[in-house]
Amino acid sequence: MSDARQYFPLPSPFPMRRGGELVAAQLAYETWGALNAARDNAILILTGLSPGAHAASNAADPSPGWWEDMIGPGKHIDTNRWFVICVNSLGSCKGSTGPASINPQTGKVYKLDFPELTLEDVGNSAFELARGLGIDKLACLIGNSMGGMSALGYLVEHPDSVRAHISISTAPQAQPFAIAIRSLQREAIRLDPNFNQGNYDDAHYPETGMSMARKLGVITYRSAMEWVGRFARIRLDHEARADDDPFGVEFQVESYLAGHAKRFVRSFDPNCYLYLSRASDWFDVGEHAPDAHGHGDVAAALWKIHIERALVIGVTTDILFPLSQQEEIANGLRSAGAQVDFVALDSPQGHDAFLVDISRFGAAIAGFLAKL
Template sequence: MDARRYHALPSPFAMKRGGALHGAQVAYETWGTLSAARDNAVLILTGLSPSAHAASSSEDDSPGWWEAMIGPGKAIDTDRWFVICVNSLGSDKGSTSPASPDPATGEPYRLGFPELALEDVANAAHAVVADGLGIARLACLIGCSMGGMSALAYMLLHPGSVRAHISVDTAPQAQPFAIAIRSLQREAIRLDPNWNEGRYDDRRYPETGMSIARKLGVITYRSAMEWNGRFARIRLDPEQRAEQQPFGVEFQVESYLQGHARRFVRGFDPNSYLYLSRASDWFDVAEYGEGSVQQGLQRIRVEQALVIGVSTDILFPLEQQEQIAEGLRAAGAEVEFVALDSPQGHDAFLVDIPNYSRAIGGFLGRLSLDRGPG
């Protein structure tokens, strides 16, 4: 069974940086029941690679990427909230992406896909909420990682459409370190001969480039403290090593990265990865504030906000979470700022469930108790 639903976007669907999509769609899933007043909706925007399957349901009992956070009695309580998770436009997990057929040719878009911005991701998600589900105002918008950037775009582009916001491990703009890492990831894919200017297939596929890109990502998603604690300098048993391979895998941490990459490589379209990665680098709230991030953030109007960051996050440093909190507070929101010391780094929101549940569940509980879900 499949819980995935689809919303057809307006055709043409204009893109921020030029061009348009025709016959495009966005995949999404929902949990819980929408109230008669349509005032209890919580929208989740995801990081770069997750699908809309954030949690299991009666229609699809496979665990979702945020399974421990969403469900009856959990932090994002589906007995109370109608929860929506949208797969980003440009992702190959059901939404129109570079891997989708171009209606004009019948062939995959590949690099013919229009330049993608996170504003396009935000506008597509808003179309699902407003046009597809008839929800004029979200009770809460939750954005994780890249999805947090998309959430900021959503609120800037659609003022008055969100009552409360939860910002999770994100940023108002990419810092040079994050840009540098993503640039290397894209370069690894582009330099794989099998990428072939985006014209690969199942037989000739850029496995090596995608593997390196994933390994680079996983290294930065966790902290040095986490790597030291989990693996130290432990070597693989002799029978686990590739003895005939020069400079082959020798340490447990190398084997761990290989396993992560192996599971990811064929599970995400390389061109989609390139487009979404570059969109993350391009996004900048300062564009909405005459060159100032703070002025851009102050254009966002929500009643309440929770901003969560992790001290060990090197991709989206804690000072960027503080920047978001300060900007939303200056715009008039009641802001709670939570700084966690989780050793897991950027991935903490997927791993340190007790601390994130406490913060998010507490915020949503107070939101519904104090002001009602609408």
């Protein structure tokens, strides 16, 4: 556990959007830089599904964070100027209250008794954290991937609480392709015999299901262009293959996926994965502005968001959150009166480009923040 991790107690009870409530819940978060006297230099980051709050190294925890090259003194998000907060999502298993947490009312792990989770709940909990830190208005709210959807939930639920927004590789509503992939990931976990309706333990962890879910995810996080460039049809050396398995791993790309999965399983709780995945499928910002037939109207919902400026970044090779969805967000925020910079990057890394193509993403983000 990171020494840099801090914990914020959410208001108790904390109401959940689809019903139910949490008692004595908490959010895990980390910070970099210092909040100024006017309390107007705060940047809050909402993450994708699997990262924790440790976005970058700091004095209390020098280990590299998941956005290490982006955040820090003199970096693209310059902590000499900005007070940066990164939140571990409500429902996760990296310090914040979620299905893997103890339910204080029963003394037992929530598991599948955890209330239904939405990304609006994730956004609302982050809003409570900002308010609890004495920040009436964020200088900037940053959301990438699932965190971008959580950020839209934050913005539409709490108008006038944010000056500027950076939206990265996300969506105003879950689309069929992304829903289909996440559905298969959840099915792989639930069909693992060790899942046992969510009643697994360390000795009976659904490792095969989680491994399959992670492999499916990694395939969609990158682009076909990158797979060809990195692996082509290169086969493993004969010594690296299992002679007793005629259908075992043979190509380097298979070995790469296996390595990713091995690092992920047991580092993330399966029930938390299921809840956050389903919350992503449920998300539709348009629900905040239904039309005459009760259907969600994305443009009308985005029109409700009151911010001064926005930067919307998408990647042409992203198959999970395609560029058209970034354009929809940019157009909606622009119609609501925000000054919007739209940046379409041709990074070959697909959806995960914001984690690895730091030079291009960083230049766009630093340029935008310099205007604030």
